[in-house]
Amino acid sequence: MNDRPPVVVVTGASAGLGRAIVREFSRQKAHIGLLARGRAGLQGAAREVEDAGGKAFAAPADVSDPQQVEAAAEAIENAFGPIDIWINNAMVTVMSPVSRMKPEEYRRVTEVTYLGSVYGTLAALKRMLPRNQGVIVQVGSALAYRSIPLQSAYCGAKHALEGFLSSLRTELLHDGSNVRITSVHMPALNTTQFGWMKNRLPNDPQPVPPIYQPEVGARAVVYAAQHPRREMFVGISTVGAIVGNRIAPGLLDCYLARTGYESQQTDTPADPASPNNLWLPVPGDHGAHGSFDDRSRNWSLQLWANTHRTSLAAAGAGIIGAAVAAFISSRKSRSRWPLLRWKSR
Numbered sequence: 001m002n003d004r005p006p007v008v009v010v011t012g013a014s015a016g017l018g019r020a021i022v023r024e025f026s027r028q029k030a031h032i033g034l035l036a037r038g039r040a041g042l043q044g045a046a047r048e049v050e051d052a053g054g055k056a057f058a059a060p061a062d063v064s065d066p067q068q069v070e071a072a073a074e075a076i077e078n079a080f081g082p083i084d085i086w087i088n089n090a091m092v093t094v095m096s097p098v099s100r101m102k103p104e105e106y107r108r109v110t111e112v113t114y115l116g117s118v119y120g121t122l123a124a125l126k127r128m129l130p131r132n133q134g135v136i137v138q139v140g141s142a143l144a145y146r147s148i149p150l151q152s153a154y155c156g157a158k159h160a161l162e163g164f165l166s167s168l169r170t171e172l173l174h175d176g177s178n179v180r181i182t183s184v185h186m187p188a189l190n191t192t193q194f195g196w197m198k199n200r201l202p203n204d205p206q207p208v209p210p211i212y213q214p215e216v217g218a219r220a221v222v223y224a225a226q227h228p229r230r231e232m233f234v235g236i237s238t239v240g241a242i243v244g245n246r247i248a249p250g251l252l253d254c255y256l257a258r259t260g261y262e263s264q265q266t267d268t269p270a271d272p273a274s275p276n277n278l279w280l281p282v283p284g285d286h287g288a289h290g291s292f293d294d295r296s297r298n299w300s301l302q303l304w305a306n307t308h309r310t311s312l313a314a315a316g317a318g319i320i321g322a323a324v325a326a327f328i329s330s331r332k333s334r335s336r337w338p339l340l341r342w343k344s345r
């Protein structure tokens with residue numbers, strides 16, 4: 001990337017984490033292509049970008065349709081020039097036990113959450129590979145490695161994305177490409193999804209605590225886009241779920257069987273008539289935050305440490321160096337004492 005503002009595409013830019021990512025990039029005066037279905041949310045996001053001094057191009061598109069994604073990519077490049085960063089973020093989910101899921105719901109969640117990201121990646125690669133530069137960020141989840149009850153379609157889609165990306169990574173390495181791919185795995189976030197996901201539970205859904213504000217995830221995505229690594233885990237709960245699952249998956253199965261139903265629901269009875277976003281966007285501009293502001297953290301020590309690894313390593317090396325130097329000098333002065341005592345006699 002050079003001195004011009006970065007050209008960034010965000011899918012699912014109208015609301016939730018995508019909206020927070022857009023706001024974070026607009027602080028860098030980025031030129032941002034906004035993809036989502038809801039016009040009001042796209043217009044709201046575009047306004048925020050322009051107010052912050054960036055430039056926005058709203059490209060209404062359903063990511064489950066590869067032609068719409070490709071047309072959006074083309075329109076964004078016509079407006080802003082070469083895309084530097086592509087962020088696959090759009091998603092839908094259904095909160096329901098497997099036994100009550102419908103085949104068409106599995107298909108829809110897979111087409112948006114899995115294939116939507118695959119189509120986004122294809123549109124990005126089509127432009128980035130010939131230029132031999134660019135970064136594709138996949139917004140992942142702790143659930144990409146550790147499934148939980150009641151979200152089988154979403155967990156399957158997130159797991160599938162890791163399979164797809166691992167394969168692509170090896171191809172890019174094989175070809176010696178400079179195009180980078182990074183997955184940023186999120187903890188539970190206070191986003192709009194819990195107010196509009198299709199829900200078959202008796203009560204309203206909630207993110208599994210601890211809950212972070214979407215800005216925490218957005219900061220991680222912007223960092224990863226500009227310092228791409230293979231993967232990045234956000235929040236100590238994400239690290240715990242992924243690492244814990246590697247060590248004792250059976251134990252986590254039992255734990256989640258016991259806690260996973262309750263931890264995903266509030267005490268408020270669900271309204272069966274409330275609209276959901278599975279097939280069509282919910283009208284209006286919903287912003288980034290859900291309704292859990294009072295229970296959400298705006299900061300993650302783990303993320304801070306994760307994004308300051310070099311300075312922490314340097315500080316650690318400095319502390320170890322100082323400790324070694326102090327130890328050596330104490331040994332030297334102790335060995336000098338007998339000599340001083342002998343001389344003074």
Ligand SMILES: NC(=O)c1ccc[n+]([C@@H]2O[C@H](COP(=O)([O-])OP(=O)(O)OC[C@H]3O[C@@H](n4cnc5c(N)ncnc54)[C@H](OP(=O)(O)O)[C@@H]3O)[C@@H](O)[C@H]2O)c1
Binds near residue numbers: 016035062
């Ligand atoms: N919130 C969490 O607890 C959490 C935890 C881990 C990971 N994540 C990840 O964070 C990302 C964002 O999730 P979120 O919580 O922000 O979800 P959200 O609040 O429901 O927002 C989803 C976004 O995707 C868009 N979208 C939905 N279907 C679409 C389609 N067919 N085509 C284009 N855009 C579509 C929505 O806009 P329109 O309706 O206007 O199209 C909206 O902008 C996802 O990748 C998710 O896996 C979230």
